[in-house]
Amino acid sequence: MDILTNYTFQIVALGSVILAVAAAPVGAFSVYKGQSLIGDAIGHSTFPGIILAYMAFATRSPVILLAGAILAGAASYALIQLAHRDKRLGLDANLAIFLSGFFGLGMALKSFIQGNPDYAGASQAGLGTYIFGQAAYMLEADVLLIAAISALVLTLLLLFYKELKLFVFDAEYAEVVGLPCRLLNLLLLVMTIAVIGIGIKAVGAILISSFLIIPCVAANQWSNNFARVLLLSSLIGAVSALVGTYISTLEQGMSTGPSIILVASLIAFFSIVFGTKGILGRVLKRRHAHG
Numbered sequence: 001m002d003i004l005t006n007y008t009f010q011i012v013a014l015g016s017v018i019l020a021v022a023a024a025p026v027g028a029f030s031v032y033k034g035q036s037l038i039g040d041a042i043g044h045s046t047f048p049g050i051i052l053a054y055m056a057f058a059t060r061s062p063v064i065l066l067a068g069a070i071l072a073g074a075a076s077y078a079l080i081q082l083a084h085r086d087k088r089l090g091l092d093a094n095l096a097i098f099l100s101g102f103f104g105l106g107m108a109l110k111s112f113i114q115g116n117p118d119y120a121g122a123s124q125a126g127l128g129t130y131i132f133g134q135a136a137y138m139l140e141a142d143v144l145l146i147a148a149i150s151a152l153v154l155t156l157l158l159l160f161y162k163e164l165k166l167f168v169f170d171a172e173y174a175e176v177v178g179l180p181c182r183l184l185n186l187l188l189l190v191m192t193i194a195v196i197g198i199g200i201k202a203v204g205a206i207l208i209s210s211f212l213i214i215p216c217v218a219a220n221q222w223s224n225n226f227a228r229v230l231l232l233s234s235l236i237g238a239v240s241a242l243v244g245t246y247i248s249t250l251e252q253g254m255s256t257g258p259s260i261i262l263v264a265s266l267i268a269f270f271s272i273v274f275g276t277k278g279i280l281g282r283v284l285k286r287r288h289a290h291g
Helices: 007-032 036-057 062-083 091-113 140-159 161-169 171-176 181-219 226-250 256-274 279-290
Strands: none
Touching (some): 007 140, 007 181, 007 256, 036 062, 036 091, 036 181, 062 091, 062 181, 161 171, 161 181, 181 226, 181 256
């Protein structure tokens, strides 16, 4: 119980829970839109933006690094959409090309600044943690930034919930009734990039897509109601963040980000098997129907 009163645990847990509450519903929109892998590609693509922001300003200010991450993520998305116009190459192939290309660029830039005399006077410590995440080094400034961006994202989601829901489930009808589909797509993209940008320090560029996708996958096994799925995915994300942070604090050497993803994966596996729409639930329904 002493862990619960530990200041470091409280900071990390608070930041992770707030991030999870915002990331899960945003990720759910991407999952239902059939673009869950877009988050993975953008997540990997943010890494060179972080390194370039550091190289330009010689600071690890979370605001500066977030700006770099957002710009790199947006550039990656724009290039993916541009390349996708060539119908000979599928979306999956484009995602793989830009995901690995941007992440490879980030690793090359990171190697370049290591030992480079031009950056000897600036602190480079911690840049590598953005690959796999290092929530244990989360500061109050990081939590405040996460809280501010998450509040903005959730506010936009609530304000445009009906429009986004219609756009995601029936884009053609949304366009017929006069909804600005391009703006809604852009809004969804901005929210996704913003959540990824504030989340990479906690769970890393590689794992951030799991933060967006797994809670929705788990929540989808319990309800057909979209609003309930969004609320449940936020709850699952928050519980995963809290429990994962507790486990990583309790056990020395366990990273927080992977611990959170592991807990979320276990919840998702349980939901897939035992959820009302899960494997066991479907088997019982078929037996009841034939009985």
